[in-house]
Amino acid sequence: MxxxxxxxxxxxxxxxxxxxxxxxxxxxxxxxxxxxxxxxxxxxxxxxxxxxxxxxxxxxxxxxxxxxxxxxxxxxxxxxxxxxxxxxxxxxxxxxxxxxxxxxxxxxxxxxxxxxxxxxxxxxxxxxxxxxxxxxxxxxxxxxxxxxxxxxxxxxxxxxxxxxxxxxxxxxxxxxxxxxxxxxxxxxxxxxxxxxxxxxxxxxxxxxxxxxxxxxxxxxxxGVGNCHVYIDETADKEMAISIAVNAKTQRPSVCNAAETILVHKDWAKVHLQDLLAQLKEKHVEIRANEKACEVDTSLMAATEEDWGTEYLDLTVALRVVDSVEEAIEHIQTYGTKHSEAIISDDADSVSKFLNYVDAAAVYHNASTRFTDGFEFGFGAEIGISTQKLxxxxxxxxxxxxxxxxxxxxxxxxx
Amino acid sequence: MxxxxxxxxxxxxxxxxxxxxxxxxxxxxxxxxxxxxxxxxxxxxxxxxxxxxxxxxxxxxxxxxxxxxxxxxxxxxxxxxxxxxxxxxxxxxxxxxxxxxxxxxxxxxxxxxxxxxxxxxxxxxxxxxxxxxxxxxxxxxxxxxxxxxxxxxxxxxxxxxxxxxxxxxxxxxxxxxxxxxxxxxxxxxxxxxxxxxxxxxxxxxxxxxxxxxxxxxxxxxxGVGNCHVYIDETADKEMAISIAVNAKTQRPSVCNAAETILVHKDWAKVHLQDLLAQLKEKHVEIRANEKACEVDTSLMAATEEDWGTEYLDLTVALRVVDSVEEAIEHIQTYGTKHSEAIISDDADSVSKFLNYVDAAAVYHNASTRFTDGFEFGFGAEIGISTQKLxxxxxxxxxxxxxxxxxxxxxxxxx
The missing domain is CATH 3.40.605.10 (Aldehyde Dehydrogenase; Chain A, domain 1)
Incomplete structure (x- = not known):
């Protein structure tokens, strides 16, 4: 035997x-x-x-x-x-x-x-x-x-x-x-x-x-966590930047760290440069879509592969989107159903995001980094399940x- | 595609x-x-x-x-x-x-x-x-x-x-x-x-x-149900016979029907013939272990295969055992963790059986036939799960x- x-x-x-x-x-x-x-x-x-x-x-x-x-x-x-x-x-x-x-x-x-x-x-x-x-x-x-x-x-x-x-x-x-x-x-x-x-x-x-x-x-x-932070049109500037930076940089090697930041185009117009500055200060390398590159022409262009990558390091994909719907669709396409956050002051956008996004944990105005047995108050953690059964x-x-x-x-x- | x-x-x-x-x-x-x-x-x-x-x-x-x-x-x-x-x-x-x-x-x-x-x-x-x-x-x-x-x-x-x-x-x-x-x-x-x-x-x-x-x-x-009814030393005669016969014969083709009846030797000495008579009256074919055959020499001997068989028809395996522990061990060896019943008036035996037997449903003084979404009051049933997750x-x-x-x-x- x-x-x-x-x-x-x-x-x-x-x-x-x-x-x-x-x-x-x-x-x-x-x-x-x-x-x-x-x-x-x-x-x-x-x-x-x-x-x-x-x-x-x-x-x-x-x-x-x-x-x-x-x-x-x-x-x-x-x-x-x-x-x-x-x-x-x-x-x-x-x-x-x-x-x-x-x-x-x-x-x-x-x-x-x-x-x-x-x-x-x-x-x-x-x-x-x-x-x-x-x-x-x-x-x-x-x-x-x-x-x-x-x-x-x-x-x-x-x-x-x-x-x-x-x-x-x-x-x-x-x-x-x-x-x-x-x-x-x-x-x-x-x-x-x-x-x-x-x-x-x-x-x-x-x-x-x-x-x-x-x-x-x-x-x-x-499973793996290709997690997103979506900054909605109405997001408070300081809160949005602090959450996005935290979710990406506080401990980039873990599964609940953010890998892509999605930004509403109207918020981006006014605040994107500030977000970028704070990410760069933390030595984050940014891969951006065309609309983001239009705001800051110095940004490196993202490839299709970037949207699906769990970097687990100080790299982030950045995408400027037209609407909360586009953000949700992006997450449904590339996400791994782990942890997804919306930063917003608009009740309709928040409710749409929390209801439509299919993930183990969905967040409003908080960092994805909280998906953790200890942070949830369980006193222990076997792991973070990304399956549904x-x-x-x-x-x-x-x-x-x-x-x-x-x-x-x-x-x-x- | x-x-x-x-x-x-x-x-x-x-x-x-x-x-x-x-x-x-x-x-x-x-x-x-x-x-x-x-x-x-x-x-x-x-x-x-x-x-x-x-x-x-x-x-x-x-x-x-x-x-x-x-x-x-x-x-x-x-x-x-x-x-x-x-x-x-x-x-x-x-x-x-x-x-x-x-x-x-x-x-x-x-x-x-x-x-x-x-x-x-x-x-x-x-x-x-x-x-x-x-x-x-x-x-x-x-x-x-x-x-x-x-x-x-x-x-x-x-x-x-x-x-x-x-x-x-x-x-x-x-x-x-x-x-x-x-x-x-x-x-x-x-x-x-x-x-x-x-x-x-x-x-x-x-x-x-x-x-x-x-x-x-x-x-x-x-999954499949190789379910058992165990009749303990102290089991009420009428109740034990009625449950064993019901679990076997009321609808033998379903997974929660009993396939083996386990009987404590002291109960068997006094009541086994009555149980056998009522099973035979329902045209049940009986495959028995040696100790049961000693009580009724006309019984057909069970083979090792019988203990593990889900007959799904009017056949039953019958085993006379020395103790509730032997019954539990038999169930752990041959059971499929579906539905298991003990008929007993002894609190210690009942508690031992209900705690030690590892099955989706364990019963005291009731038929295994109740393992069913409608009988449990769920109003619907997708099926009966025999897995643990x-x-x-x-x-x-x-x-x-x-x-x-x-x-x-x-x-x-x-």
């Missing part, structure tokens, strides 16, 4: 036991794992160093090395993260709906765990701890498939997690790491419907698309749960 | 317009379509007759012919079904949650349509009307891919639906039928993530498994919706 099948089978076997753990048992385990991480910091750092050395030998870029590198502060952050998860409300057992039928049946819709979650992710070793903590709190077993570049770190972290689980008398099969990080094994995971209830890919667009395209196991898709937008603990109907009768037959 | 791509693209193009239809517009359309169906009954029956003749020529069984055959009563039922859907509450626009953040952002979680639904189904032409009505009410466009055996009926019905849509000034692209019923086109639908938001297969286990295994478009899986158990209109976060600010940046 392959490592994957063996571990997936062991995970499946304990799902019923994990589903009935009390909140206290789960929180105790989270806190014991957090302690264990701190206690074994030196061990984790020693193993992490092996990944760093191998990474340098294999020519990883410094930014990838930085993502891989652990420090005692980063380990403390991971431990603190687990403590925060312990503080969150337990979703399991929550009664979502409850009603009686005319025939006397009493129906309850109750939150239950999903079962076994397959997590496929790239370099960052902190995902190993984050994902384990969130899956455990929601009563799930998790099979972790990390990157080969982080294998020493991940193995060390999971060993430490196991020692924490043992101290709390929870089965170590709650969290399992695949030591085989081959592509073949990942592909095998895609089709393992018998044992896996859901796959969650976390990483770049290629990884996610590969899972979405090839998996028969249901996927929680955390199950969970859409920032996903907190409830996204890692399913439901079950519990029906009580007194002998009812049909 | 193929028929599929053409129609899927047209459907996608109208999704934003469908999302903002008022409840009145949708209900008016449902009622106009219902009227149109009645008005054009003769036309539909004439076209249906062509399918019947072709079916007979192609050697379809009489039961398939019966599923295919329309009558004016059956058309009236379809029209009545649409009127019932018009009476249901509109899920779209419902605010599911609403809260403010410390920074002043106001967040609303609002129900929105899924977008474009691909429906893949087998012979029954009534699904064409049912699915169209439910998708429309939830603000979705639907691409129907029915069976080639029902192509004349389906084409006629969709033409009639189009005339109803035209009268209500809704786009006819709301409901589209694929005239190309080849397997290749179905396979192409499986991968059409660009245009389809979800696939719903309705039909036999083979169809559903083929979609689940091969689709990259998210699937709402309406998005929707589990009987699916009403909300299963055909997604959500969207609508966030209102006053200039917030991060």
């Amino acid at each position: 392959s490592e994957l099948i063996q571990k997936a089978k062991e995970a499946k076997e304990i799902t019923a036991d994990l589903a009935v753990l009390t909140t206290e048992q789960k929180n105790e385990a989270l806190l014991l794992i957090a302690e264990q991480l701190i206690e074994e910091t030196d061990y984790i750092l020693t193993e992490n160093e092996k990944d760093i050395i191998a990474g340098r030998e294999n020519g990883l870029t410094e930014s990838l090395i930085d993502r891989l590198k652990l420090t005692s502060d980063r380990i403390k952050d991971m431990a603190d993260g687990l403590k925060q998860v312990a503080d969150l409300a337990d979703p399991i057992g929550e009664v979502l709906e409850e009603w009686d039928r005319p025939n006397g049946l009493q129906i309850k819709k109750v939150r239950v765990p999903l079962g076994v979650i397959g997590m496929i992710y790239e370099a960052r070793p902190n995902v190993t701890v984050d994902a384990s903590g969130l899956c455990l709190k929601a009563g799930n077993a998790v099979i972790l498939r990390g990157s080969s570049t982080a294998i020493f770190s991940n193995k060390a972290i999971v060993q430490v997690i196991h020692r924490g689980l043992e101290k709390s008398q929870l089965p170590i099969e709650t969290v399992q790491l695949l030591e085989d990080t081959s592509r073949e094994t990942a592909s095998e995971m895609f089709k393992l419907n018998e044992y896996l209830d859901v796959l969650i890919p976390r990483g770049g667009a290629n990884l996610i698309q590969s899972v979405v395209k090839n998996a028969s196991v249901p996927v929680l898709e955390t 199950h969970a859409r937008g920032p996903m907190g603990l409830p996204a890692l749960t399913s439901t079950k109907y519990v029906v009580r009768g007194t002998g009812q037959i049909k | 193929s028929e599929l791509i053409q129609k899927a693209k047209e459907a996608k193009e109208i999704t934003a317009d469908l999302a903002v239809l008022t409840t009145e517009q949708k209900n008016e359309a449902l009622l106009l379509i219902a009227e149109q169906l009645i008005e054009e009954t003769d036309y539909i029956l004439t076209e249906n007759e062509k399918d019947i003749i072709a079916g007979r020529e192609n050697g379809l069984t009489e039961s398939l012919i019966d599923r295919l055959k329309l009558t004016s009563d059956r058309i009236k039922d379809m029209a009545d079904g649409l009127k019932q859907v018009a009476d249901l509450a509109d899920p779209i626009g419902e605010v599911l949650e609403e809260w403010d953040r410390p920074n002043g952002l106001q967040i609303k979680k609002v129900r929105v349509p899924l977008g474009v639904i691909g429906m893949i189904y087998e012979a029954r032409p009534n699904v064409t009307v049912d699915a169209s009505g439910l998708c429309l009410k939830a603000g979705n466009a639907v691409i129907l891919r029915g069976s080639s055996t029902a192509i004349f009926s389906n084409k006629a019905i969709v033409q009639v639906i189009h005339r109803g849509l035209e009268k209500s000034q809704l786009p006819i692209e709301t409901v589209q039928l694929l005239e190309d019923t080849s397997r290749e086109t179905a396979s192409e639908m499986f991968k059409l993530n660009e245009y389809l938001d979800v696939l719903i297969p309705r039909g036999g286990a083979n169809l559903i498994q083929s979609v689940v295994k091969n689709a990259s478009v998210p699937v709402l899986e309406t 998005h929707a589990r158990g009987p699916m009403g209109l909300p299963a055909l919706t997604s959500t969207k976060y609508v966030v209102r600010g006053t200039g917030q940046i991060k």
